[in-house]
Amino acid sequence: MKITKQGQQIYDLILSSDGHMTAEEILIELKHQNLKIGIATIYRNLNALFTAGYINRVRHPELGYIYDKNKSDHYHFYDKKTKKIYDIDIEYQEKLDRIVEKITGGKVESHSIIFEGILNDKKNND
Amino acid sequence: MKITKQGQQIYDLILSSDGHMTAEEILIELKHQNLKIGIATIYRNLNALFTAGYINRVRHPELGYIYDKNKSDHYHFYDKKTKKIYDIDIEYQEKLDRIVEKITGGKVESHSIIFEGILNDKKNND
DNA sequence: ATGATAATGATAATGATTATCAATATTATA
DNA sequence: TATAATATTGATAATCATTATCATTATCAT
Incomplete structure (x- = not known):
């Protein structure tokens, strides 16, 4: 490219x-x-x-x-107060994909998770 | 109301x-x-x-x-082929909210998960 | 150089959703 | 029950994010 x-x-x-x-x-x-x-x-x-x-x-x-800029499979937190998105650094829950494949019989390519809530004022972790 | x-x-x-x-x-x-x-x-x-x-x-x-119409906390599957959304009936991963709260120090109200992939042609489970 | 090709950026178009507001329906009150 | 007060409707305009169009400009290969 x-x-x-x-x-x-x-x-x-x-x-x-x-x-x-x-x-x-x-x-x-x-x-x-x-x-x-x-x-x-x-x-x-x-x-x-x-x-x-x-x-x-x-x-x-x-x-x-x-x-x-973070290209890795990762999750996000949506802070309702600041209306901003933050990265959440927990491991990708591969097993959920396998469970869903078993249930549906389909092919899961990936999943995304968005957590929603309120972050503390003090710490502003991007 | x-x-x-x-x-x-x-x-x-x-x-x-x-x-x-x-x-x-x-x-x-x-x-x-x-x-x-x-x-x-x-x-x-x-x-x-x-x-x-x-x-x-x-x-x-x-x-x-x-x-x-399904008001319960549940997840969704987005079928890229039919471009439709289906319910996924697996239990809400409460523990993820607790983990994220521990990491961020914030309050997690909920999370949503969207699985993405291809469903089988045959079974059309809504 | 110079012509071919690709990328830009102003703006129009699109698609989903919300705002506006006169007309209509509903509700409360005399 | 009539009528005034209030709320809801629905046509349409406005908005917001995104994409398409296309003449102009930049880049590339000869």
């Missing part, structure tokens, strides 16, 4: 962030950096980066897609 | 369905039954039914909200 100038800017920004950004946040930040870029280009490059496996994508229940 | 005529029609329809309907599907079906109803009324009542706890709501990765 050939990365373009704009694609690189977007990728760099995600890597330098806490790991979770929406397309809109990326637009605002790159504009702040006085880079000329349009929202269509951002979506186009995010899709390319995602399908090429450079970044991850999660669906936020309110904000649409969140782009995530 | 006072249920209106339209609210009742919507609720009845969901109960009589396989359990998973979009607002648009509800509109089409009620129109078929020659009931005069608008999409705004459907969303309004679905929101009311949901917040009052009469029905459940899940986010479909492509189609937006799915309204679900």
Whole structure:
């Protein structure tokens, strides 16, 4: 995959962030950096980066897609107070996939878990 | 909660369905039954039914909200082939919430799991 | 250089959902 | 029961996230 100038800017920004950004946040930040870029280009490059496996994508229940620098299979916590998504570092529950395959007779590729609740004010673990 | 005529029609329809309907599907079906109803009324009542706890709501990765007659804490399977959502009847993994609380120090209200994969053609378990 | 090809970005289009608001239905009260 | 007060409806406009369009611009290969 050939990365373009704009694609690189977007990728760099995600890597330098806490790991979770929406397309809109990326637009605002790159504009702040006085880079000329349009929202269509951002979506186009995010899709390319995602399908090429450079970044991850999660669906936020309110904000649409969140782009995530953490590519590993991992879970998320949605803090209702700050309305932000945080990574949860517990091991992937492989066994659930096998159980569901047994029940349905189908093939499970993966599963995603979103925890929802309230995080403590003090600790702001991204 | 006072249920209106339209609210009742919507609720009845969901109960009589396989359990998973979009607002648009509800509109089409009620129109078929020659009931005069608008999409705004459907969303309004679905929101009311949901917040009052009469029905459940899940986010479909492509189609937006799915309204679900099954109110219990349960998981879902997204079949990439049919693009439909199915209930998965395995027990709620309470222990995951406790683990996450321990890690984050926050309060977990609940979690949702969506399994993704391909279901067998033969069995079409809703 | 120069022509071919690909990427950009402004903007229009789309799809799901919510807001607006005049018309209609329901409820409460005299 | 009439009628005033209040709530709900439904058509439609607005919104929000995302994708499509397409003329312009940048990049690449000769």
